[in-house]
Amino acid sequence: MSARNEFEREFFEGGEWTPPGGWQFDRRDFLRLFGGGIFVGLASGPALAQESGRSFGGHPLPKDVGAWLHIAADGGVKVFTGKVEGGQNIRTSLAQQVAEELRAPFDTIEMVMGDTALTPYDMGTFGSRSTPTMGPQLRTMAAAARQMLIESAAARWGVDEATLVAADGKVTDPKTKRSLSYGEITRGENLVKVVSSDEALTPASDWKIAGTAVPKAHGRDFVTGKHVYPSDVVRPGMLFGAVLRPDGFNAKLKSIDTSAAEKLPGVKVVRDGDFTGAVAADRITAQHAAKAIKANWEVPGQPGNKDLFDVLKSGSGNDGEARPQHVAGSVAQAMDGADIKLEEQYTVQYIAHAPLEPRAAVAEWNGDKLTVWTGTQRPFGVRDELVQAFGIPEENVRVIQPDMGSGYGGKHTGEAALEAARLARAAGKPVKLEWTRREEFTWAYFRPAGVIEIRAGARRDGELVAWEHHNYNSGNAGIGTPYNVANQIIQYHPVESPLRQGSYRSLAAAANHFARESAMDSLAHQAAMDPLEFRIKNLSDPRLIAVFRAAAERFGWGRVKSTSERGFGIAGGTEKGGYVATCAEVAIDPTTRQVRIRRVVQAWESGAIVNPDGLRNQVSGAIVQGIGGALFEQILFADGRIQNAAFAQYRLPRFSDVPQIEVVLLDRKDLPSAGAGETGIVGLAPAVGNAMFAATGVRPRGLPMAPRTAAPGQPEPRLRS
């Protein structure tokens, strides 16, 4: 196991620890827990910063500390943040930023993440917030720590601190050439400081560690199988659990017979309200037991794919009074005067996140204290769910999030954690529960389905004059147009969704960009303009124009004309501080009507690049994930049941689906770094759809655009993938 676990042992078994809900420990606690050193906390409130330094006198520190950092006598730096790592590489990119400001080698920084007992409260890892918000917070703390180290060295040498230089984990006096390592300075010190966010930070143009392609932290553990994922956690005396699932959504239990299951050796059946599960010493017995439970369910009639879009459209009746969130000018008037008019409806089906590691949890009770190891993007949210479910105080619950097998927005909730905790409480022993793929496909939540309606008008010369965008159910993100249009109505219509739904990479920005950028392509075609020039004509945001130009240049946009067997498309947009433009080339087999994406060029800009290699990986991965939702991924469902709850039926992008991918990164060192895990997915579907249109003259208006078979209620796709 890693150093982190040894550290935890020290930290926890050393004595009492008041967790961060009521985070206040005094000097003695500090000494006991850390054995001295330098400790820097970042106050999240503006007025809370206090200079404690050497005069720290046992006063409690402010409760709302957003992150903290400790430098030990061996020079090792531990940084504590509630953010979690699920493949997006922030364990590495955040550590780079700390190393940069601290002027310490990258490998001296250890990130302690996503553990409700060790790290400050954090809402969760979503919305591309880690880089723009946690990054500057950690940099601020690291800059403050560096200053403390310099001051400490200056005091020891009796020199002016302004003459000293911090670099490579040392403070050096350039005059005398003497130097002290951070460990040497820290040894014997007991410095505590809480800082606010007004430290001067190193500009990106001067970065030496941030801004470089540092390899993934602990990368070796991922190629040797040593990394411990949530589903790999083992506790002494641990049992295995399995859960009885209803026959369908919204099912009512009519009768249940657990006697056969209870007769199995070593099996305990657990019933707790609507919840029924089984535990046993080994996994297969627990699974046999759950299968041996005879339950009769009544599953009510429910919508399916067949009537999905009608349901979504008519389900919006409830918000008839709701006002659009954005109105400008008069769309009606402008449409009357427009030379070119368009009115189109787009649809998107539900899709599944399908993280390769399904939900998993190990729960362990110690009296009325509960510890759960689980894969989640919101460890503190899962803690709250556990507190509520079991009616125990917050400080009795610890949720630990070992770096998990991805999430993509799909792991905000704590279902497996709750179920494992229920089973463990009844069994009186730690219990591991791993969801099966079928459970993950059925009982997690989905990327929302939606209906999007666009009405737009332009003048003959290509100037947009009217834009109306209605999104039913799929969401708000990325709904506003980046193009200049004087007359606008933009409205999101929340609807009661037939299936459980939630966050997904970029939220609704992928769906809204698909509709908007497809409609823009239609307008360009009607205006007989090049789709790129039509967009540029209606844009003034230089960052968006820059990515469009960069993608087009690398792609060779406009150099070759589309034919019936080879189409080119372009699309782009901006969301959450990221700017993206995507060019796609598709090949169409005239006899089989099979469409294949041959080449994708994507330009990306999100301010100053923290790690170009990690960023490239994220942007390229978003393109590949986008292929699934664009061409073939869709949840098939009817009567409260998912009909394709397996990889054999729910097609995922595979090696054979991957085109030639070229990522063009624009590094804006003059701009703050934005998150890059999500928005890279929004350009692919419309760029591919526009390429399909360019080749065939038929515009795909539903995601997925080219499934092998149509979902019930949908026309047969003209092209198949």
Next chain:
Amino acid sequence: MGKFVLNVNGASVSVDAAPDESLLYVLRDQLQLTGTKYGCGGGQCGACTVLLDGRATRSCLTLVAAAAGAKIVTIEGLEHGGRLSEVQQAFLDEGAFQCGYCTSGMILSATSLLRGKRNPSDDEIVAGMNGNVCRCGTYPRILAAIKRAAQLKAQGAGR
């Protein structure tokens, strides 16, 4: 329950398991070889891939009884004396992962592929690896890593 003797990563181990127990869960739950992952339980994603007598095999579909007598190699068995295999090294060099959950299966499938084909073309790699899913979408890097591994192996053999 039955007793089975398995040869795992060069060592002979005796396990008690139900006859319908999969090799995957004997490795994970009994032998604590958790580098082998569950992804789908149906042989459709490749996360559980191990080598059986050198050939990539889905351990989730392999009954423990069927694995007895074969030489089983898991991701934990590829490193020798602190030295990574060429395929492991190439994945590390190329940064061919994001969350890393598919990586063990990818590496073992690639190891098997490179046993059969020393210098596979892109098409051969795609055909050989198409049963392995990377939901993070790092396929282009994995492809590059496999080509790099082929080079590393060729260099190693030439020494």
